[in-house]
Amino acid sequence: MTDRLCRCRHRGGRRRTLVPLLAVLFALCAAQPAVAADLADVIDKVRPSVVGIGATYPKRQPNRRGDPIIYAGTGFVVGNGRQVITNYHVLPQNLDTRNRQQLTVFSGRGAYVINHRARVVRVDEERDLALLEFDGTPLPALELGDSSRVREGQEIAFTGFPLGTVLGLFPATHRGIVSAITPIARALENARDLTPAQLRRMRNPYLVFQLDAVAYPGNSGSPLFETDSGKVIGVINAVIVKRSRESAISYPSGISFAIPSHFIEKLLKPAP
Numbered sequence: 584m585t586d587r588l589c590r591c592r593h594r595g596g597r598r599r600t601l602v603p604l605l606a607v608l609f610a611l612c613a614a615q616p617a618v619a620a621d622l623a624d625v626i627d628k629v630r631p632s633v634v635g636i637g638a639t640y641p642k643r644q645p646n647r648r649g650d651p652i653i654y655a656g657t658g659f660v661v662g663n664g665r666q667v668i669t670n671y672h673v674l675p676q677n678l679d680t681r682n683r684q685q686l687t688v689f690s691g692r693g694a695y696v697i698n699h700r701a702r703v704v705r706v707d708e709e710r711d712l713a714l715l716e717f718d719g720t721p722l723p724a725l726e727l728g729d730s731s732r733v734r735e736g737q738e739i740a741f742t743g744f745p746l747g748t749v750l751g752l753f754p755a756t757h758r759g760i761v762s763a764i765t766p767i768a769r770a771l772e773n774a775r776d777l778t779p780a781q782l783r784r785m786r787n788p789y790l791v792f793q794l795d796a797v798a799y800p801g802n803s804g805s806p807l808f809e810t811d812s813g814k815v816i817g818v819i820n821a822v823i824v825k826r827s828r829e830s831a832i833s834y835p836s837g838i839s840f841a842i843p844s845h846f847i848e849k850l851l852k853p854a855p
Contacts, residue, residue: 621810625740629659629756633658633660633742633806634659634667634689634690635656635657637654637655638652638684638685654747655673656669656800656804657801657803657805659725659804660725663721664723665718666716666851668714668804669804670820671711672803673713673804674703674713686702686715687700690722693751699717699718702717704850707850710789710846712850725813726813727816730816730817730843731843731845733761735762736761737761738758738759739761739796739817740756740758740808742756743803743804743806744801746801747801758810760794764793766788766789766791791840791841792840792843793839794838802822803821804818807841816841816843816844817841817842818847821839
């Protein structure tokens, strides 16, 4: 009698614990769509602040040669809503000033594109960053996060124009993780490819985020942000290319790099 009673109590106990376990499982399953929805909401918040960077000629310019619009990369709005962060290497290096070609920030979505005349405020060539300011109505500014708290394995996302914006402004978001926090200096196939800025980096390397995420040359200047808050923790600035720049679309390596966002703060608030 005693043994049977104990077994009944044991079975009854199993039934009582089974109900909470099922409730936990159902709750976990129900939570999965919510996580995806949270990221979608974050992307909706980030997207209006992502802009294209390039150059334009004035309309109906009779003496110009080449394309009327040149897209060079991605940038994002910070600070007062007219300030833009991008990579230094994204800036057009040889503007056709004789025919009034000018640095331009492109905003909007799809075929509805607004051209904003822009100027360079400050650059940090060593860390491949540039601060621009454009004319016109301010755009939503992204908030900077604390890049010193970024950890290896942390989930991240970035939004930009991986394949250019020739067909209009259609930003794409890629997701991945921070795979390493590593010095910026990387080996090159040929010493002749070294630039003065790269030589300085090799002498005084600083830490950047190596990402396990697919990016393309057009992503240069894209904001790297936290997937739960949308706060910017870095700037995409380099992609490991297996063969050539032209083949990066067909043969992406899945290894990208980003400059930590604390260097942005130095551009926004330079030392006196």
